[in-house]
Amino acid sequence: MTKINTVLGPITPEQLGPTLMHEHMVLTYPGWDLDALCEHLEFTELAKTCADALGEVKQYGIKTVVDATPSDMWRNVELDRAVAEKTGLNIICATGMYYEGEGMPAYLKARGAMFDIVTEQYESFMKELTVGIGKTGIKAGVIKVATSHGSITPYEEKMLKAAAKAQKETGVPIITHTQQGTMGPDQAALLISEGVDAKKIVIGHMCGNANIEYQMSVIDKGVCLGFDRWGIDYLFPDNLRRATMLGLLGLGFADRIILSQDCHAQILGRKFVWPDFVQPLVANWSYTHIFKNIIPLLKQAGVTEAQVNQMLAGNPRRIFGG
Numbered sequence: 001m002t003k004i005n006t007v008l009g010p011i012t013p014e015q016l017g018p019t020l021m022h023e024h025m026v027l028t029y030p031g032w033d034l035d036a037l038c039e040h041l042e043f044t045e046l047a048k049t050c051a052d053a054l055g056e057v058k059q060y061g062i063k064t065v066v067d068a069t070p071s072d073m074w075r076n077v078e079l080d081r082a083v084a085e086k087t088g089l090n091i092i093c094a095t096g097m098y099y100e101g102e103g104m105p106a107y108l109k110a111r112g113a114m115f116d117i118v119t120e121q122y123e124s125f126m127k128e129l130t131v132g133i134g135k136t137g138i139k140a141g142v143i144k145v146a147t148s149h150g151s152i153t154p155y156e157e158k159m160l161k162a163a164a165k166a167q168k169e170t171g172v173p174i175i176t177h178t179q180q181g182t183m184g185p186d187q188a189a190l191l192i193s194e195g196v197d198a199k200k201i202v203i204g205h206m207c208g209n210a211n212i213e214y215q216m217s218v219i220d221k222g223v224c225l226g227f228d229r230w231g232i233d234y235l236f237p238d239n240l241r242r243a244t245m246l247g248l249l250g251l252g253f254a255d256r257i258i259l260s261q262d263c264h265a266q267i268l269g270r271k272f273v274w275p276d277f278v279q280p281l282v283a284n285w286s287y288t289h290i291f292k293n294i295i296p297l298l299k300q301a302g303v304t305e306a307q308v309n310q311m312l313a314g315n316p317r318r319i320f321g322g
Ligand SMILES: [Zn+2]
Pocket: 022, 023, 024, 068, 262
């Protein structure tokens, strides 16, 4: 029987239920705390903010949320644990590294001049998946990897190879970050050539591209597509995400798409207010946006309850359960 690591301990695939496969608690970037004017929020305050916002998904039947934050993006598994305790949601945390441009590759790149960082990073992933993260005893349940816009840098390639090695040994899913869907087929091909079962791979942020032919080139690899940025019109308009999804569902691919919002409850750093030109383009972005605004529109266009359930529950269960 497959066991899935949540931040409160292992669960069975049957216990997953409807699942948001790619969300976050906080959003920030390495260096946020070097801003002399950054806010330092109390842990209890932060946990309450996250639990209050994320807890709203329960009224739509969601049972599990994947916090897809990679290790180098202020992932905080104790915060995940506090939010899981407060909300009763299953929360699955990640081990992994973000893309080179916005992550924290300096340490690994420096070691890479002397040592084999594929092996070192594999060992690091394995420790977090099988022993625990830091001294918390909390084990990661997925591996997150990422690539740049239009390229996979040599550093990123090494991270993908390390992830593949750890995936094969543990069987956990790999969830990727792409820049607007670019390099989706390449990520899939690389991971598969390293021996990862395509059925365990979710290529993230594919909803940032409305080209059906391109989407098919990723589906053809046997992987799942992340339509996981609903509400971020600032990056790509929801109506084009929706048109693309309707095309794919029309072709019968409900079993190859997951739904999520890449949302957060708090931005860390200096007190943050979206600039005026961005505000209307993120106005709907929340943990509940797909339930309030997107699924009703999909249903108006003929998408069935069974297809929605497949994307929200059936696919996560298969991806985690093997
Ligand atoms: Zn994300």
